[in-house]
Amino acid sequence: xxxxHFFVEIIPTLLSGLPLTLQLAGLSIAIGFALALLLALAxxxxxxxxxxxxRAFVAVxxxxxxxxxxxLIYYGLGQFRPTLQAVGLWWVFREPYWCAIIALSLxxxxxxxxxxxxxxxxxxxxxxxxxxxxxxxRIQTLRLVVLPLALRQAIPSYSxxxxxxxxxxxxxxxxxxxxxxxxxxxLISQTYRAVEVFVAAGAIYLTINFAIISALNALETWLxxxxxxx
Amino acid sequence: MTDALHILSLxxxxxxxxxxxxxxxxxxxxxxxxxxGALFGAVAASGRLSTRVVPSRLAKGYGTVFRGVPxxxxxxxxxxxxxxxxxxxxxxxxxxxxxxxxTFATGVLAxxxxxxxxxxxxxxxxxxxxxxxxxxxxxxxxxxxFQSLRLVIIPQLMRHALPGLGNVWQLxxxxxxxxxxxxxxxxxxxxxxxxxxxxxxxxxxxxAAALYFLIAAVTGSVFRYGEARAWRGMVHA
Numbered sequence: 001x002x003x004x005h006f007f008v009e010i011i012p013t014l015l016s017g018l019p020l021t022l023q024l025a026g027l028s029i030a031i032g033f034a035l036a037l038l039l040a041l042a043x044x045x046x047x048x049x050x051x052x053x054x055r056a057f058v059a060v061x062x063x064x065x066x067x068x069x070x071x072l073i074y075y076g077l078g079q080f081r082p083t084l085q086a087v088g089l090w091w092v093f094r095e096p097y098w099c100a101i102i103a104l105s106l107x108x109x110x111x112x113x114x115x116x117x118x119x120x121x122x123x124x125x126x127x128x129x130x131x132x133x134x135x136x137x138r139i140q141t142l143r144l145v146v147l148p149l150a151l152r153q154a155i156p157s158y159s160x161x162x163x164x165x166x167x168x169x170x171x172x173x174x175x176x177x178x179x180x181x182x183x184x185x186x187l188i189s190q191t192y193r194a195v196e197v198f199v200a201a202g203a204i205y206l207t208i209n210f211a212i213i214s215a216l217n218a219l220e221t222w223l224x225x226x227x228x229x230x
Numbered sequence: 231m232t233d234a235l236h237i238l239s240l241x242x243x244x245x246x247x248x249x250x251x252x253x254x255x256x257x258x259x260x261x262x263x264x265x266x267g268a269l270f271g272a273v274a275a276s277g278r279l280s281t282r283v284v285p286s287r288l289a290k291g292y293g294t295v296f297r298g299v300p301x302x303x304x305x306x307x308x309x310x311x312x313x314x315x316x317x318x319x320x321x322x323x324x325x326x327x328x329x330x331x332x333t334f335a336t337g338v339l340a341x342x343x344x345x346x347x348x349x350x351x352x353x354x355x356x357x358x359x360x361x362x363x364x365x366x367x368x369x370x371x372x373x374x375x376f377q378s379l380r381l382v383i384i385p386q387l388m389r390h391a392l393p394g395l396g397n398v399w400q401l402x403x404x405x406x407x408x409x410x411x412x413x414x415x416x417x418x419x420x421x422x423x424x425x426x427x428x429x430x431x432x433x434x435x436x437x438a439a440a441l442y443f444l445i446a447a448v449t450g451s452v453f454r455y456g457e458a459r460a461w462r463g464m465v466h467a
Contacts, residue, residue, distance in 0.1 A: 173302070200300075
């Protein structure tokens with residue numbers, strides 16, 4: 001029943017989509033993280049004019065499906081082609097690749113900013129007071145005390161978010177990008193062998209996710225040398 | 231702007247009615263999928279909690295696979311895998327063409343399997359959060375295993391499970407948009423149809439986003455109400 005020969009045939013085909021999957025995931029996670037950190041920090045000041053728009057952004061991107069976001073950016077903004085051409089941004093919104101990256105980045109920034117906001121608020125107040133008693137400036141306190149602790153605290157939740165993002169890159173196949181899932185779908189409709197293709201493509205995703213989780217676990221352990229793990 | 235209002239109106243020539251109906255399909259699909267997932271999740275959680283090796287490994291494998299593999303792949307597996315099997319059966323009985331699975335049922339099954347993997351973790355954590363003394367006390371009262379589960383453990387377990395279940399529900403609602411790829415006319419698919427026919431993708435996808443947001447907000451408050459009710463009379467941090 002299980003045909004090894006068939007696996008040997010499809011795995012290289014599926015792997016040809018891996019660079020695109022990794023690119024989409026890597027770029028959007030990096031951009032999303034930078035944006036998430038910015039949004040989380042901007043909310044620390046409690047300036048209403050800053051906090052409210054950020055809250056709205058987060059609520060919208062967390063409350064709607066990623067697929068709708070991708071379609072809104074790719075097909076929806078495509079409707080404003082003359083305007084986008086006039087401001088010189090058409091080359092970005094013309095490409096499904098950049099539209100997928102934008103949607104994925106904004107989506108993970110919304111989720112990530114909530115994780116980081118919680119982690120920053122979780123840093124004990126006494127440490128911040130101690131830092132200011134040492135005569136540290138606000139930037140120094142942030143850089144030397146708050147962020148190192150908060151980022152380490154955020155690792156477990158953030159690794160969940162990263163796994164969700166890797167899974168999320170599969171939606172790019174719906175806007176014609178041939179990453180692993182897109183190729184898998186093509187293979188299924190050519191060969192009519194859904195189970196084998198699912199197993200092979202699924203194994204690729206599980207391997208990526210396993211590598212990410214192990215790396216982040218190792219990072220967390222390395223950053224907390226004094227904590228003896230059970 | 232008046233154009234957009236006209237397109238989305240409920241009256242003649244407007245798409246409002248079709249979109250609202252499709253939002254109803256999305257809601258029904260999500261609710262049924264979530265409930266099926268509760269069943270799968272409960273079975274998987276009891277497997278994880280079992281001291282026997284086989285159920286525990288199986289349940290763990292189920293969770294790892296369906297939480298780690300893109301939901302889109304799972305949907306393709308069920309739809310194409312099922313349809314291919316059905317087509318073979320059809321051939322046997324003399325039908326010639328491709329036989330597709332019913333899309334709504336496939337969608338419910340897909341969401342059930344995926345959300346069950348997430349719900350299993352929620353139930354497992356909640357079960358472990360129930361004070362062990364409660365099990366002993368219900369045994370001391372002479373309750374049978376089933377009675378103690380139904381009357382003592384599950385009501386307390388739900389207190390701990392509800393926040394997690396609320397998160398899974400939000401995930402399910404958004405995941406339901408992916409069922410559009412197999413052709414079920416739910417909210418996402420209906421917006422695609424409207425966007426294509428009126429050549430106004432921005433208006434339609436914005437409307438879809440607003441409807442998803444609305445469903446998520448309203449149902450989210452139902453979960454918060456349920457949580458408050460589950461904790462009534464209790465002091466908790």
